[in-house]
Amino acid sequence: xxxxxxxxxxxxxxxxxxxxxxxxxxxxxxxxxxxxxxxxxxxxxxxxxxxxxxxxxxxxxxxxxxxxxxxxxxxxxxxxxxxxxxxxxxxxxxxxxxxxxxxxxxxxxxxxxxxxxxxxxxxxxxxxxxxxxxxxxxxxxxxxxxxxxxxxxxxxxxxxxxxxxxxxxxxxxxxxxxxxxxxxxxxxxxxxxxxxxxxxxxxxxxxxxxxxxxxxxxxxxxxxxxxxxxxxxxxxxxxxxxxxxxxxxxxxxxxxxxxxxxxxxxxxxxxxxxxxxxxxxxxxxxxxxxxxxxxxxxxxxxxxxxxxxx
Amino acid sequence: xxxxxxxxxxxxxxxxxxxxxxxxxxxxxxxxxxxxxxxxxxxxxxxxxxxxxxxxxxxxxxxxxxxxxxxxxxxxxxxxxxxxxxxxxxxxxxxxxxxxxxxxxxxxxxxxxxxxxxxxxxxxxxxxxxxxxxxxxxxxxxxxxxxxxxxxxxxxxxxxxxxxxxxxxxxxxxxxxxxxxxxxxxxxxxxxxxxxxxxxxxxxxxxxxxxxxxxxxxxxxxxxxxxxxxxxxxxxxxxxxxxxxxxxxxxxxxxxxxxxxxxxxxxxxxxxxxxxxxxxxxxxxxxxxxxxxxxxxxxxxxxxxxxxxxxxx
Numbered sequence: 001x002x003x004x005x006x007x008x009x010x011x012x013x014x015x016x017x018x019x020x021x022x023x024x025x026x027x028x029x030x031x032x033x034x035x036x037x038x039x040x041x042x043x044x045x046x047x048x049x050x051x052x053x054x055x056x057x058x059x060x061x062x063x064x065x066x067x068x069x070x071x072x073x074x075x076x077x078x079x080x081x082x083x084x085x086x087x088x089x090x091x092x093x094x095x096x097x098x099x100x101x102x103x104x105x106x107x108x109x110x111x112x113x114x115x116x117x118x119x120x121x122x123x124x125x126x127x128x129x130x131x132x133x134x135x136x137x138x139x140x141x142x143x144x145x146x147x148x149x150x151x152x153x154x155x156x157x158x159x160x161x162x163x164x165x166x167x168x169x170x171x172x173x174x175x176x177x178x179x180x181x182x183x184x185x186x187x188x189x190x191x192x193x194x195x196x197x198x199x200x201x202x203x204x205x206x207x208x209x210x211x212x213x214x215x216x217x218x219x220x221x222x223x224x225x226x227x228x229x230x231x232x233x234x235x236x237x238x239x240x241x242x243x244x245x246x247x248x249x250x251x252x253x254x255x256x257x258x259x260x261x262x263x264x265x266x267x268x269x270x271x272x273x274x275x276x277x278x279x280x281x282x283x284x285x286x287x288x289x290x291x292x293x294x295x296x297x298x299x300x301x302x303x304x305x306x307x308x309x310x
Numbered sequence: 311x312x313x314x315x316x317x318x319x320x321x322x323x324x325x326x327x328x329x330x331x332x333x334x335x336x337x338x339x340x341x342x343x344x345x346x347x348x349x350x351x352x353x354x355x356x357x358x359x360x361x362x363x364x365x366x367x368x369x370x371x372x373x374x375x376x377x378x379x380x381x382x383x384x385x386x387x388x389x390x391x392x393x394x395x396x397x398x399x400x401x402x403x404x405x406x407x408x409x410x411x412x413x414x415x416x417x418x419x420x421x422x423x424x425x426x427x428x429x430x431x432x433x434x435x436x437x438x439x440x441x442x443x444x445x446x447x448x449x450x451x452x453x454x455x456x457x458x459x460x461x462x463x464x465x466x467x468x469x470x471x472x473x474x475x476x477x478x479x480x481x482x483x484x485x486x487x488x489x490x491x492x493x494x495x496x497x498x499x500x501x502x503x504x505x506x507x508x509x510x511x512x513x514x515x516x517x518x519x520x521x522x523x524x525x526x527x528x529x530x531x532x533x534x535x536x537x538x539x540x541x542x543x544x545x546x547x548x549x550x551x552x553x554x555x556x557x558x559x560x561x562x563x564x565x566x567x568x569x570x571x572x573x574x575x576x577x578x579x580x581x582x583x584x585x586x587x588x589x590x591x592x593x594x595x596x597x598x599x600x601x602x603x604x605x606x607x608x609x610x611x612x613x614x615x616x617x618x619x620x621x622x623x
Contacts, residue, residue, distance in 0.1 A: 015397060038397050064397075089397055099398060105356075106331050107390055113355045114405040121412040125419045129461045136522050139458035143434035148311060161506055162427045206458050302587055 013098040016090040020082045027066070027080040034076075035090045036066040042086025046078035058083070070096055071115055128164040135209040136163055137173045141183065142202035149193040150187065180205070180305045201306075204299045208306050219270060220299035226258045227266070228300070234272065234293050242276035242285040270296070311381050313337070313373040319356070322370045324506065325382050329361035335377025341369040342465075349374075361387060362406045421470055422622050424462040426506070427501035428470050431455035432480070436492035443491045443603070449484055473621045477614050493603070497611045498618075513574070516612050520569055524605055526554040526563065531602060544580075545600040547592055565589040568598070576600055577607065 017040075020026065026037055029049055037044070044059040056078050059065065068074040070093060082088075091099075100108055130136045140159050144150065156170050159274045174194075177183045182202055184195040196202065211218040223231065233255060234240075243251060245264065252267075267273060271292045276285035304310050313319060313335070314406050320326050322341050332354050339356070341346040348369065350356055359365040361382060407454050431452055436445040470489070474480050479495060481488045489495055501512040516524070530545045530553045531538075554563035561567070566589060571577040573586075580597040583589065 013397070015395070031509060036397075036401065040506060062400070064400055064404055067401055067408075091397060091401075099394070103394075104390060106329070107378060107387075108380075109331060109353070109355055110329065110361075111402070111405060113358055114402075114409050117358070118405070118409045118412045121409070121416045125412075125416045129420060129423075130459075131461055136459050136461070139455060140430075143431065143455075157507070158503070161503060162430055210454075210458065216446065 011098065012102060013092075013095045013097050016092065017087070018090065019087050020085070022082050022084050022086075024082045025079060026082060026088060027076065029075070029077050031077065033092070034066065034073075035092045036064055036070050036072045036096070037080060038062075038064040038089040040087040042082060042088075043084040044080055044086060044088070045083045046080050049077070049079055053079075066091075068115075071111070072119060128166075130163050130165055132213065133163075133165050133169050134176055135206050135213075136165065136175045137170060138177065138182070138202045138209070140204045141177070141196055141306065142199045142206060144196050144199065146196050146199055149186070149195055152192040152194045155194055157302055176308070177202075177205075180308050180310065182305060200210065200295070200298060201302055204295065204302070205306050208299070218299070219305065220296045223296070223300075226256050226263070229256055230259065230263075230267065231272070231293060231296055231300075234288050234295050236291075240288060242287040244284045245286060247296060249284055272296070311379045313377045313379060315373055317373050317596050319371040319373065319379070320367045322367055325364070326357060326367050327358055327361040327364050329382040329387075330356045331380040331382065332356070333378040333380060335379075336374045337371050337377055338374050339369040341370045348516060359406070359410065363410065375379055389551075417466075418623065420462060421466060424456065424460045424466065425470060425618075425622065426499065426502050427460040427462070428452070428456050428467065428474075428577075429502065429598070430494060431459065432487075432489060433492070433496045433499045436489040436495055440492045443493055443607075445489045445492045446486050447489060449482060449487050452487060476621065477617055480615060491607065491610060493607045494610045494614070496605060498614060499622050501611065501615060514608060514611055516608065517570070519561065519613055520570055521609065522558045522561055523563065523571060524568055524576070524609055526557040527598070527600075528602075528605060528609065529553045529557050533623075540603055541603055542599055543602045544597050546597045547595055550598065551588055551592070563592060565592045565595065568592065576605060 015038075020042075026044060027035075032195075033059055039059045039061055041061055044063075046059070046065070047053045048056060051264075059080075065080065069076040070091070077269060086274045100111075102110075121247070137159060140162065141155075144155075152174075156167055156174075159165065159170060160167060174185075182197055182205060184197060186193050186195070208218045208221075230252060249261055249264045252264065271289055273286040274289040275283045276287045277283040299306065311330075316432040317336060319330065332350055332352050334352055334502060335518070337350045337356070339350065340346075350371070356371060357367070359368060361384065391402070432447070435451060439445040439447050443460060452471075453464055453467055456462055457464065462470075468482075471480070471482055475482055478490065479498070480490060497514055501514050504512040504514075527543075527545060527550065530550045531543045533553065534543075534549065551563055565583070568577060568579075569583075569586065571587065572579055572583065577598050579595045579602045580599065581590075581595050583595075
């Protein structure tokens with residue numbers, strides 16, 4: 001790609017300079033000709049083409065319009081007329097083309113890039129920001145109560161209002177959740193109703209999808225055999241007294257000879273243990289974090305649902 | 311210019327006024343505001359707004375393989391533009407301005423559009439952890455929820471939380487958020503949802519007169535020594551009229567002014583009003599009653615609602 005300046009500069013087709021009287025229509029949307037209008041002197045107004053023909057904006061000397069219409073073929077939908085006697089410069093398609101041909105390639109690429117990025121931003125402003133629509137839907141539904149029958153059309157409407165995701169995509173994602181048995185659908189009086197099987201399972205599913213996105217792998221599905229055994233042990237024993245770190249290490253080692261200090265560090269990282277007194281930073285005692293332990297257990301128990309390999 | 315694999319072209323936030331055109335190789339751009347990694351290959355331009363508007367770099371760009379770039383300085387640009395007609399510079403200025411405006415609009419619209427998602431998550435989590443009206447919820451749970459639901463960056467979520475904090479809806483006390491009134495969050499979410507769906511003012515948003523009447527009712531209840539019964543207040547019309555004179559800035563309290571609130575059951579008259587076309591005099595109604603918390607929550611919503619648009623835009 002030659003980004004340097006071209007040596008043989010081609011002939012520039014000059015722009016057209018015009019003096020126009022007040023009331024003169026410089027551009028109307030029906031016109032076949034596209035051009036950039038630069039106001040040198042006087043005043044131009046852009047009006048709606050439909051009654052009451054309201055003024056959309058007023059141009060002062062130095063202002064220009066029609067760049068997007070000429071460079072990006074975007075329609076210019078207003079009628080442009082002189083509100084005072086004015087002097088204008090018209091850069092026609094031919095003129096612009098001849099100018100663009102003369103430019104060094106990097107400058108041409110710069111113009112195209114400015115144009116493309118603006119177009120991209122404008123489009124992105126009206127589209128959904130959500131990239132993983134299934135994760136978004138699972139998050140939304142995880143906040144709904146369990147065992148309540150929701151009118152599916154209402155749910156889709158609310159979710160689309162929140163995320164701007166199209167109905168067609170939502171329907172596909174609902175099928176994916178249904179296939180995983182994370183939701184149930186039923187029909188009554190010609191209406192479809194949706195029931196959340198277990199909001200926490202949907203929450204687990206969003207965590208799983210998040211972990212997949214970050215390529216770190218979902219922690220509950222990376223547990224070693226001994227970690228799984230410890231998990232089951234902790235969940236089955238309701239009343240284990242809080243202990244200090246070293247006490248826990250020897251307690252776990254006693255039950256599972258493979259578990260050592262590094263294992264204790266891993267268990268702490270997975271938040272299976274928390275400080276017995278959360279409000280006391282000097283507290284040395286740890287207790288089993290039941291909520292986390294049950295979370296891991298549930299994730300393992302419903303692994304086939306979460307992975308979608310039923 | 312040659313960049314070896316692993317070499318950094320520029321860092322996020324660093325001042326720059328150069329444009330780079332990739333001739334060969336590959337570079338990656340990352341920024342602290344989100345986890346998206348942008349990949350740039352041959353023919354791609356990096357740093358348009360640095361060259362044209364001297365804007366600092368928006369991301370850290372690193373060569374992921376040996377790369378060749380063309381560096382364009384402001385002098386190169388000036389030199390080239392000097393050889394072009396004057397109108398051409400105007401077009402470049404116009405395109406630059408338009409890109410900046412589109413970027414600003416996108417950032418604003420992202421926040422405006424993400425607000426319902428944030429309120430949805432706050433509403434759900436605060437309802438779950440509610441003690442009376444106040445609730446404490448986990449900041450990270452809110453962040454994760456909004457990120458999952460709307461894909462908004464954490465910095466933008468923090469900006470939105472700051473707006474809600476300024477409106478005294480909540481207080482961020484990391485690692486928690488104190489939601490001052492969970493009912494108001496719910497009302498706010500439902501009002502915004504109603505407006506989006508029906509393209510009209512939500513019924514929870516009261517007229518100035520209705521707000522003045524309720525303000526007079528609140529003041530009367532606060533001045534009264536009568537305790538609430540299961541959250542229900544009763545005010546005598548005589549006391550209400552006395553307070554109303556001072557609290558309603560010259561407006562008169564009549565059955566007609568009370569009617570919209572009576573119809574919506576926000577206030578109830580102690581005697582039945584059967585015929586709304588021939589209303590009794592207000593003095594003929596001995597007292598009014600209603601749920602005090604409902605009125606307080608509604609008034610709080612009406613304080614916040616008009617301020618929200620201003621804060622967001």
